[in-house]
Amino acid sequence: MVDTKIFSLYKDLLKKYGDPEELWPDWCSKNKNLKTRELIALGAILTQRTSWRNADLALRNLIKENLHTLEKIAQLSDLKKLTGLVRPAGFYTTKPKRLLAFSKFAIEECGGIRGMLNQDMWPLRKKLLQVYGIGPETADTFLLYAFDKPSFVIDEYTKRFVRKYKLSAENKTYDYLKEVFEDALPKDVMLFQNYHVLIIVDQKGKEASRMENLII
Known part of the structure; x- marks a missing residue:
């Protein structure tokens, strides 16, 4: 013990x-669906070096404009609209690039949220740390809250x-x-x-x- x-x-x-x-209620839920996990992952990037209040405003902008899935962000060729939507979270020249980098990684290399849920924690953490803009704190936030892994x-x-x-x-x-x-x-x-x-x-x-x- x-x-x-x-x-x-x-x-x-x-x-x-x-x-x-x-x-x-969502982050600590015992019954997260894939959409909730996806929003938590986006929120983990948006809240970097800002308050959750600001990150939440940006996340709600994405939801309002139906640009709140990894697949849709990964398909973007122009970040102008994304930049405007996430402006409340600050660092609006870097956070859109980080959202795009993570979304492409998740979709193209992991098979989305479902694919990451099925990966072992430490190999996944190592790969996350190689994604642009993802440091240890954000990687562990993904693992703990979006993927329910003990990190x-x-x-x-x-x-x-x-x-x-x-x-x-x-x-x-x-x-x-x-x-x-x-x-x-x-x-x-x-x-x-x-x-x-x-x-x-x-x-x-x-x-x-x-x-x-x-x-x-």
Whole structure:
């Protein structure tokens, strides 16, 4: 039985804040469909270096214009329309290129979301990290939330959480902190998802962390 400070903190946060699925209903859902997984993947790129509020505005623009599937984005030859739609998420010269690169990779090399769901986690992570604009945090967000694979996400909230509770020495690398959490916890997808959300809630507060349902 795993029994560490990190796991004990998880149980404390769960008792304090309740079920994370109530706060992130789509991202932490136990019954995601392929469309939801696709939107989560797009959202993971759009939220890079911006707030979810801004990323959500961009995602809703894509949905409104029926340009919210990997297949449709992968077929684009001109990024002008995509650039205008994702402008609320910032970095509008690079994020359209990242969306296109990921969409082409997903469709042409993996057989879409369904194909990635059927791949083993570590080989898929290695391939994701070779895609333009996909770093460790985004790759792990894909794996954990879009593909339901146990790959813990180390973002700024997690780093602050580590400092707050003195879980590691300062200035450790992404991979080091990822290993710290994964070694301390049962390898359980729902636990990883829930813990990551609870870490954000612990930093931002419950209401500020709440996500609305994705529009399908």
